Amino acid sequence: xxxxxxxxxxxxxxxxxxxxxxxxxxxxxxxxxxxxxxxxxxxxxxxxxxxxxxxxxxxxxxxxxxxxxxxxxxxxxxxxxxxxxxxxxxxxxxxxxxxxxxxxxxxxxxxxxxxxxxxxxxxxxxxxxxxxxxxxxxxxxxxxxxxxxxxxxxxxxxxxxxxxxxxxxxxxxxxxxxxxxxxxxxxxxxxxxxxxxxxxxxxxxxxxxxxxxxxxxxxxxxxxxxxxxxxxxxxxxxxxxxxxxxxxxxxxxxxxxxxxxxxxxxxxxxxxxxxxxxxxxxxxxxxxxxxxxxxxxxxxxxxxxxxxxxxxxxxxxxxxxxxxxxxxxxxxxxxxxxxxxxxxxxxxxx
Amino acid sequence: xxxxxxxxxxxxxxxxxxxxxxxxxxxxxxxxxxxxxxxxxxxxxxxxxxxxxxxxxxxxxxxxxxxxxxxxxxxxxxxxxxxxxxxxxxxxxxxxxxxxxxxxxxxxxxxxxxxxxxxxxxxxxxxxxxxxxxxxxxxxxxxxxxxxxxxxxxxxxxxxxxxxxxxxxxxxxxxxxxxxxxxxxxxxxxxxxxxxxxxxxxxxxxxxxxxxxxxxxxxxxxxxxxxxxxxxxxxxxxxxxxxxxxxxxxxxxxxxxxxxxxxxxxxxxxxxxxxxxxxxxxxxxxxxxxxxxxxxxxxxxxxxxxxxxxxxxxxxxxxxxxxxxxxxxxxxxxxxxxxxxxxxxxxxxx
DNA sequence: TTGAAAGCGCTACCAG
DNA sequence: CTGGTAGCGCTTTCAA
Numbered sequence: 120x121x122x123x124x125x126x127x128x129x130x131x132x133x134x135x136x137x138x139x140x141x142x143x144x145x146x147x148x149x150x151x152x153x154x155x156x157x158x159x160x161x162x163x164x165x166x167x168x169x170x171x172x173x174x175x176x177x178x179x180x181x182x183x184x185x186x187x188x189x190x191x192x193x194x195x196x197x198x199x200x201x202x203x204x205x206x207x208x209x210x211x212x213x214x215x216x217x218x219x220x221x222x223x224x225x226x227x228x229x230x231x232x233x234x235x236x237x238x239x240x241x242x243x244x245x246x247x248x249x250x251x252x253x254x255x256x257x258x259x260x261x262x263x264x265x266x267x268x269x270x271x272x273x274x275x276x277x278x279x280x281x282x283x284x285x286x287x288x289x290x291x292x293x294x295x296x297x298x299x300x301x302x303x304x305x306x307x308x309x310x311x312x313x314x315x316x317x318x319x320x321x322x323x324x325x326x327x328x329x330x331x332x333x334x335x336x337x338x339x340x341x342x343x344x345x346x347x348x349x350x351x352x353x354x355x356x357x358x359x360x361x362x363x364x365x366x367x368x369x370x371x372x373x374x375x376x377x378x379x380x381x382x383x384x385x386x387x388x389x390x391x392x393x394x395x396x397x398x399x400x401x402x403x404x405x406x407x408x409x410x411x412x413x414x415x416x417x418x419x420x421x422x423x424x425x426x427x428x429x430x431x432x433x434x435x436x437x438x439x440x441x442x443x444x445x446x447x448x449x450x451x452x453x454x455x456x457x458x459x460x461x462x463x464x465x466x467x468x469x
Numbered sequence: 470x471x472x473x474x475x476x477x478x479x480x481x482x483x484x485x486x487x488x489x490x491x492x493x494x495x496x497x498x499x500x501x502x503x504x505x506x507x508x509x510x511x512x513x514x515x516x517x518x519x520x521x522x523x524x525x526x527x528x529x530x531x532x533x534x535x536x537x538x539x540x541x542x543x544x545x546x547x548x549x550x551x552x553x554x555x556x557x558x559x560x561x562x563x564x565x566x567x568x569x570x571x572x573x574x575x576x577x578x579x580x581x582x583x584x585x586x587x588x589x590x591x592x593x594x595x596x597x598x599x600x601x602x603x604x605x606x607x608x609x610x611x612x613x614x615x616x617x618x619x620x621x622x623x624x625x626x627x628x629x630x631x632x633x634x635x636x637x638x639x640x641x642x643x644x645x646x647x648x649x650x651x652x653x654x655x656x657x658x659x660x661x662x663x664x665x666x667x668x669x670x671x672x673x674x675x676x677x678x679x680x681x682x683x684x685x686x687x688x689x690x691x692x693x694x695x696x697x698x699x700x701x702x703x704x705x706x707x708x709x710x711x712x713x714x715x716x717x718x719x720x721x722x723x724x725x726x727x728x729x730x731x732x733x734x735x736x737x738x739x740x741x742x743x744x745x746x747x748x749x750x751x752x753x754x755x756x757x758x759x760x761x762x763x764x765x766x767x768x769x770x771x772x773x774x775x776x777x778x779x780x781x782x783x784x785x786x787x788x789x790x791x792x793x794x795x796x797x798x799x800x801x802x803x804x805x806x807x808x809x810x811x812x813x814x815x816x817x818x819x
Numbered sequence: 820t821t822g823a824a825a826g827c828g829c830t831a832c833c834a835g
Numbered sequence: 836c837t838g839g840t841a842g843c844g845c846t847t848t849c850a851a
Contacts (some may be wrong), residue, residue, distance in 0.1 A: 121843095121844055121845085122844065122845065122846095123844080129829090131821080131822085132821065132822045132823075133822085133823095133844090133845080133846095134821070134822055134823080134824095134846085134847085135820090135821060137618045137846060137847090138846095139844085145820065145821090146820070146821085147820055147821085148540075150820080150821085162601055162604050162605070164577065164580040164601070165581055165844085165845075166522070166580050166583060166843085166844050167528065167578075167581040167582050167583075167845095168518045168519075168521055168582065168583060168843090168844080168845090169518075169522050169827085169843070169844035169845040169846090170844080170845055170846075171518050171827095171845095172518045172519050172522055172642065172827050172828065172829090172843090172844080172845075172846095173826075173827045173844085173845050173846045173847080174827085174845085174846065175827070176846095177518065185551065187543060187546070187547045188543070188544070188547060188743075190540070193537060193538070193543055194527070194538070196537070197538060197564070198539045200564055201564070202535070202564065204563075204564075204571070204574075209561055209578055209582065210561065210562055210563075211529075211559055211560065211561055211562075212550065212560055212562045213554075213560075214547070214550055214554075220555070224554075227514065228517075228559055230514040231514050231515055231516065231517040232517050232518065232559065233516060233517075233518060245584065251512055251514070254512050255512070255514065307844070332573065337743075338743060338746075338747060341553070366821075367744070367747050368747065370747070370749075371746070371747045371749075371751075372829095374749060392746055393538075393687075393688060395723070396688075396715070396720045397688060397717050397718065397720070397748070398747070398749065399720075399721075399724060399748065399749035400749075401721075408843070424779075471827095471828055471829085472827080472828065472829065472830095481837080481838085482837065482838040482839075483828090483829080483830095483838085483839090484830085484831085484837070484838055484839075484840095485836090485837060487829070487830065487839075488837090491830085494832050495836060495837090496836070496837085497836060498836085500837080502837080507836095515828085515829075516827085516828050516829070517829095518827090518828080518829090519826080519827070519828035519829040519830085519843085520829055520830075521829095521843095522827090522828085522829075522843045522844065522845090523828085523830045523843045524829090524830065524831090524843085525843070601823095715851075759830090769830080
């Protein structure tokens with residue numbers, strides 16, 4: 120069913136039907152009524168492809184995320200999606216799995232669809248394809264990994280300050296031996312966290328040790344990392360995790376080893392995903408206002424789409440330390456430095 | 470930059486450029502090379518709107534979910550999205566928030582975009598708009614809430630059997646007083662779970678009590694439900710939750726009340742989301758093979774898109790009980806029936 | 820207030 | 836092997 124079919128049934132021209140469909144008010148009331156009647160019983164759906172072809176822009180925005188299995192990304196995706204719908208946009212989604220090629224492919228696809236804007240919520244480095252994006256003048260908002268540049272809105276989070284808050288808090292609780300669990304590949308925001316950790320730790324004469332897992336491993340990878348820590352004999356009084364997902368996996372593995380948290384070792388996350396409040400013990404972490412980040416990104420895109428001039432806005436969100444149960448004062452230094460079995464530790468699980 | 474621009478620069482016709490872009494092999498090697506060279510330095514991106522307008526079908530599929538904040542939906546979304554990309558489809562996403570109007574709006578929008586197929590992963594009832602969908606011949610796969618019908622693939626999960634497994638397992642552990650936490654609105658799959666619970670419980674002479682929360686409330690709602698249970702004085706030996714999210718919220722609230730799980734009360738979930746293994750105690754639940762569900766849905770859509778004849782396939786996935794730490798034998802019946810404070814119970818938390 | 824007609828950028832058919 | 840051309844379904848002047 121096309122505009123023309125409706126036109127025939129209503130004995131008017133396509134132009135008139137188009138006007139009715141689009142709510143243009145220069146249509147005689149009786150004509151409009153007649154068309155509307157036909158429309159109702161006709162199962163007509165305007166072809167949006169054709170429409171955006173002629174008007175030259177589509178009402179679709181694209182959202183690209185690194186990992187749909189990490190609630191962090193899903194949360195900001197969710198915020199952007201909600202705003203988009205509320206403003207009459209459709210949303211195309213792309214998941215990169217932290218893969219540069221998939222990211223490029225997604226960007227190209229979205230350019231091809233002539234999207235009205237793109238939100239990039241990723242951890243990996245920006246690919247060359249990005250410049251093509253800028254070239255065609257599509258407004259774009261980037262979370263955290265953006266570089267300064269014309270036509271790009273950069274919405275950032277102060278990862279450095281966040282990690283600083285964690286380390287200084289732990290230091291204030293007497294911790295001087297910390298393990299860090301990070302991601303093995305070079306992801307920009309997580310690298311900032313790691314180097315901030317190392318720097319602040321050094322400044323406070325904290326003995327550190329660095330452990331890594333790859334992104335794909337997720338929660339299971341975190342468990343493996345904890346096993347590595349245990350095997351290493353390093354026996355830290357605090358384990359700093361690059362994000363909540365990993366911290367949750369770590370918590371679980373520590374429990375299996377009968378290692379008391381925070382009695383024997385404190386654990387911290389990063390992101391404050393909803394679940395971090397629901398673990399046991401609940402997780403000390405850094406709050407990132409994911410919904411605000413999403414809203415801000417959408418606003419930037421909308422502004423760009425409207426004005427056709429991307430301001431290149433820069434905005435930085437600040438961290439907030441959320442102290443919960445997974446952290447506490449460092450255990451007395453005369454405790455055994457070796458991780459003991461549950462029986463020896465006398466840890467009691469319900 | 471359009472086909473025509475490239476054509477001019479390469480001194481060929483649009484047809485030829487089109488052939489090169491689409492990899493048609495009836496192009497002279499040297500001509501192709503020349504075109505390719507222009508293409509490379511031209512930042513040309515084929516307009517997919519125009520393309521799908523002329524070919525009459527788009528390479529986009531739509532996925533509609535009820536709640537992006539529930540990992541269950543995200544997981545099957547993720548599976549479908551991966552399959553779609555791997556097969557060269559873009560994906561449009563719609564989140565309904567369990568709202569019928571949003572669902573209809575999403576469906577209409579996707580019809581408008583002339584998507585190649587739609588996957589419906591929702592809990593709410595199907596709207597009238599669905600018939601429009603069938604009317605225009607778009608292949609469609611529905612998870613769980615589908616009704617029999619031509620042109621619709623129904624991928625189901627045996628919720629009834631799953632709930633039966635839970636209740637019978639609990640009965641075998643001596644439980645005879647159970648509370649159920651469900652969702653207040655009538656969502657089809659969750660209603661099946663609830664009625665199955667009530668029926669199997671009755672058959673086993675189990676004393677039951679029914680509590681409800683609304684979907685929006687999420688984890689916090691679950692906590693409120695537990696407070697209701699505590700206040701009610703019912704003091705069940707098992708709490709059956711309609712899904713894992715709610716069970717996780719319940720676990721947390723029980724811990725705050727100092728109520729031992731599973732010592733004082735057993736708790737069960739449903740879905741087996743990844744986090745259910747990482748709570749403390751870890752959650753006894755029903756495994757739903759979300760990735761397989763997603764793959765199956767995509768296959769059904771793909772088949773429909775190819776053959777233009779939707780088989781109306783029916784497929785039912787079977788449940789699998791996953792017993793973890795949150796359930797155990799019912800406490801002795803001479804225990805106090807009132808929930809006691811933590812001090813009285815002597816529950817020890819690390 | 821209405822209709823005719825010119826494209827939007829692309830593919831596909833038909834000639835050459 | 837290549838080019839010309841007729842649309843895909845819609846919006847948008849421009850006339851009537």
